[in-house]
Amino acid sequence: MELKDKIAIVTGVSKGIGLATVIALLDKGMKVAGWGRTAPDLQHDNFLFIECDVRFAESVQAAFDQTITKLGTHVSVLVNNAGLGIFGKLEDMAIEDWKLMFETNVNGIFYSSRLVIPGMKELEEGHIINICSIAGTTGVEGMSGYSGSKHAVRGISQSLYKEVREYGVKVTCIYPGSVKTNFFDNIDSVTVSDNMMRPEDIASTIVHALESHANYHHVDIEVRPLMPKGRKQKES
Template identity: 65%
Template sequence: MNLENKLVVITGVSSGIGLATAKAALEKGATVAGWGRRAAPLDHPNFFFVEVDVRKQDAVERAQLQTIEKAGKPISVLVNNAGLGKQGLFDEQSVEDWHLMFDTNVHGLFYCTRAVLPDMKKQEEGHIVNIVSLAGLNGVEKASGYCATKFAVRGMSQALYKEVREFGVKVTCIYPGSVNTNFFSDFDNATAPENMMQPEDIASTILHALQSPPNYHHVDIEVRPLQPKGKPQRPK
């Protein structure tokens, strides 16, 4: 897709991968609507912010209408980036945290995707990018709830792309390993070392998938830091 003058919606736009993707899309000439609870520190003539809590269906539907009215064109791209994780052993995970993760990572993604799909199918062009995690491919101890949400997104996405591919709509899942964002602030004893991937790295992958030829579809993309512990010290 040529992103020039296309309307791109990015959830969780205030920082990290969402903010980096917004900047990258703007550089390609897109109009970007950032959806989130906190405004993004971004000043650009082709960017506007829509305050929305993706966990609430009615708020998402209002945001979709406000976005189209503000931009004066239909949504061509949705990047489902909003998400969170809470650490906990399975039998110690609080019910509140379990529901918070599902409401954000699964239900929020469902509400946003459901809101934009009809117009994408009508215009026979669209691309939905879901930021998943390697935790959607492999279980991680002390993160069963988070893994459950990401496995759910993976299954939902793989079913959805088979439903909408004949309408010219793509669905891509990106599975990042460790990325240097504030995600790890909710995990005990976790740090964000310099050898993690950067948000800009993931944004470049998203843009690569978005700009692929119309009949070329990235379904699943797994990305990791090449040397997560840094370059090894070899004896001289």
């Protein structure tokens, strides 16, 4: 897809992968609507921040309405990045924390995607990127809720691409390993380090998928840090 002058929506843009993706798309000449609960530290003529909580269909609808009113009616790209994880064993998980993860990580994708798909099908062009996780491909001890929500993201993505592919619309699910973001702030067992991937790395993968030939479709992309524990010391 040629990205210049086209419209993108990115959710969860306050920092991390979302913010890096916004910057990467702006660098490609796109007009970007950033949806989130907190505004990022970013000023750009082609960037529009809209306060939105993807847990709520009404909030997503309002954000979408503002996007098409201020940027244009044809949304070419949606990056479903908003998400969170809460660590804890299943029997210890608070019901509200469980709901928070599923409402954000799963329902948010449904609320956002359903609004852009009709326009993409009409244009016979469009691309939805869902940011999943390695936890969406395998179970992780102490993260049953998060892993369950990300398995749902995987299933939604793999079903949705089959629903829209014949209309020229792509759906790509990206499964990152550890990324140096604030995701790990409340997980005591993980220490953020420079051995993790950078948010910019994920953003570059998103751009690569978006710019691919119209008949070339990245369905699943798994990315991991090459040396998560650092470079192995040579034996003397």
